Amino acid sequence: xxxxxxxxxxxxxxxxxxxxxxxxxxxxxxxxxxxxxxxxxxxxxxxxxxxxxxxxxxxxxxxxxxxxxxxxxxxxxxxxxxxxxxxxxxxxxxxxxxxxxxxxxxxxxxxxxxxxxxxxxxxxxxxxxxxxxxxxxxxxxxxxxxxxxxxxxxxxxxxxxxxxxxxxxxxxxxxxxxxxxxxxxxxxxxxxxxxxxxxxxxxxxxxx
Amino acid sequence: xxxxxxxxxxxxxxxxxxxxxxxxxxxxxxxxxxxxxxxxxxxxxxxxxxxxxxxxxxxxxxxxxxxxxxxxxxxxxxxxxxxxxxxxxxxxxxxxxxxxxxxxxxxxxxxxxxxxxxxxxxxxxxxxxxxxxxxxxxxxxxxxxxxxxxxxxxxxxxxxxxxxxxxxxxxxxxxxxxxxxxxxxxxxxxxxxxxxxxxxxxxxxxxx
Numbered sequence: 001x002x003x004x005x006x007x008x009x010x011x012x013x014x015x016x017x018x019x020x021x022x023x024x025x026x027x028x029x030x031x032x033x034x035x036x037x038x039x040x041x042x043x044x045x046x047x048x049x050x051x052x053x054x055x056x057x058x059x060x061x062x063x064x065x066x067x068x069x070x071x072x073x074x075x076x077x078x079x080x081x082x083x084x085x086x087x088x089x090x091x092x093x094x095x096x097x098x099x100x101x102x103x104x105x106x107x108x109x110x111x112x113x114x115x116x117x118x119x120x121x122x123x124x125x126x127x128x129x130x131x132x133x134x135x136x137x138x139x140x141x142x143x144x145x146x147x148x149x150x151x152x153x154x155x156x157x158x159x160x161x162x163x164x165x166x167x168x169x170x171x172x173x174x175x176x177x178x179x180x181x182x183x184x185x186x187x188x189x190x191x192x193x194x195x196x197x198x199x200x201x202x203x204x205x206x207x208x
Numbered sequence: 209x210x211x212x213x214x215x216x217x218x219x220x221x222x223x224x225x226x227x228x229x230x231x232x233x234x235x236x237x238x239x240x241x242x243x244x245x246x247x248x249x250x251x252x253x254x255x256x257x258x259x260x261x262x263x264x265x266x267x268x269x270x271x272x273x274x275x276x277x278x279x280x281x282x283x284x285x286x287x288x289x290x291x292x293x294x295x296x297x298x299x300x301x302x303x304x305x306x307x308x309x310x311x312x313x314x315x316x317x318x319x320x321x322x323x324x325x326x327x328x329x330x331x332x333x334x335x336x337x338x339x340x341x342x343x344x345x346x347x348x349x350x351x352x353x354x355x356x357x358x359x360x361x362x363x364x365x366x367x368x369x370x371x372x373x374x375x376x377x378x379x380x381x382x383x384x385x386x387x388x389x390x391x392x393x394x395x396x397x398x399x400x401x402x403x404x405x406x407x408x409x410x411x412x413x414x415x416x
Contacts, residue, residue: 007407008216014406018385041387077406078413096304102385102402108409147408171412173405177226177310179249187411191404194310196397197381198222198285199215200355201316203395204379205286 009050013073014106015040016047020070021105032063079107086112086145086169088160089152090120090130093175097149098125112143133160140167147171154178217258221281222314223248224255228278229313240271287315294320294353294377296368297360298328298338301383305357306333320351341368348375355379362386 019039023031033044033051040047051069054076074080085103087094090113098110113125114133123130131139139145148164150157150172157176164172171187174180182188227247231239241252241259248255259277262284282288293311295302298321306318321333322341331338339347347353356372358365358380365384372380379395382388390396 010407010410011403013410014400014403017406018402039387076410076413078409079406081409081413083409083412092300092304092307096300097401099300100401102400103405106402106406108402108405146412147405170415171408173408179247185415187408187415189404189408189411191401192222192310193305193308193399194226194314194316195219195222196399197311197316197355198225198287198314199218200379200381200395200397201286201289201291202218202221202284203397204291204354205284205289207378207393207395 005053009053010077012040012042012046012050013077015042016050017070017073017077017079017106020066020073023066024070028066030063031066031069036064074107081146082107082109083146083171084109084111084144085147085149085173086110086114086140086143086164087149087151088114088133088136088164089150089156090115090125091151094149094151095125097151098128108147110149112139112145114139136163137167140164140169145169147173150174150176150180152176213261217261218285220248220250220254220258221285223250224258225278225281225285225287225314228274228281231274232278236274238271239274239277244272282315289354290315290317291354291379292317292319292352293355293357293381294318294322294348294351294372295357295359296322296341296344296372297358297364298323298333299359302357302359303333305359306336316355318357320347320353322347344371345375348372348377353377355381358382358384358388360384 019036033047036047037044085108087097087110098113110128113128113130114136115121115130116133120130121132148169150160152160154176157178158180161172161180161182165186172182174188174190177192180188227244241255244255245252293316295305295318306321318336321336321338322344323329323338324341328338329340356377358368360368362384365386366388369380369388369390373390373394380390382396382398385400388396
């Protein structure tokens with residue numbers, strides 16, 4: 001049976017994962033919910049509630065085994081799967097994502113870059129050659145891509161999504177500001193950088 | 209009295225705002241929660257609940273006045289304030305943000321770019337000259353910057369945040385993967401692109 005976990009909890013899991021990875025690097029064997037909370041600015045109650053959703057992790061009055069908790073959260077998030085990403089649209093944002101250093105420690109690798117612009121096809125970004133997006137099927141299959149990252153303009157995004165799915169990707173990460181239609185078995189996450197900025201604007205307005 | 213609005217609701221408001229802006233562009237005078245829900249893939253119940261948090265917006269059985277609702281949400285989010293942004297660290301991500309087209313329609317303008325690297329100081333990105341980040345105080349004041357956007361490496365981020373706050377910014381949008389310390393009157397939003405990707409990984413793992 002699949003449990004329904006709130007999106008907010010899912011969103012916090014990568015934060016826990018990263019903090020635990022740092023704690024592991026510090027050779028910390030055990031971490032309390034108080035200490036996790038201090039490092040993340042989340043209440044210990046919230047942390048205990050989040051982690052309890054996935055089963056019994058910690059031991060009362062002692063804390064969590066850092067390595068065990070990190071691995072279990074990693075497994076829940078599927079970070080042990082070494083997902084392979086293709087970025088479609090190597091403009092400023094696509095190029096920034098190709099160079100983004102925070103993906104690799106979480107088990108994501110960018111393995112392919114695709115663009116339709118002849119002027120940049122053949123160029124390399126972060127050691128990866130930009131290939132012709134008209135060869136999408138071939139590239140997605142050859143490089144065993146799991147996740148298609150869409151950083152093309154909004155008008156092109158649905159067409160790219162359709163082609164990615166036909167080519168066999170298992171999930172879509174969409175940066176184009178448009179609602180995409182995808183089959184129900186293909187997970188889709190929409191990223192919108194203006195959401196965070198609007199939240200900041202909201203809080204600044206409350207401060208006035 | 210300040211009401212506490214859940215972060216999830218605040219996160220949805222920019223989506224409502226954008227959808228209403230598109231509806232306004234289509235000359236749609238009235239929109240129902242059903243139609244908003246269809247366009248956003250959010251249940252009509254959720255939409256009515258979110259909007260009710262901020263007072264009585266719609267009329268039962270008729271719908272929402274598109275223009276009025278758009279303006280009220282814009283006011284709640286503070287999008288009418290035309291916030292001015294400075295991006296500190298003009299690498300791949302900073303450069304991508306300087307070129308990101310979705311900010312302007314929400315009332316955000318990038319007015320300054322700062323970097324410490326002599327090799328790129330003086331270059332232009334999207335028509336804005338990159339200035340020396342050692343001149344931060346002067347640039348922030350002269351360009352009347354409201355929001356500092358931090359896209360420097362993690363080890364430099366706290367120092368940059370301190371300088372931005374000393375220079376007078378009113379809010380910080382942080383892309384560095386580190387927890388920053390800021391005074392309580394300075395709103396801080398942390399952006400982490402690996403959160404969305406981890407959520408996608410989670411959903412893909414459930415599909416297996």
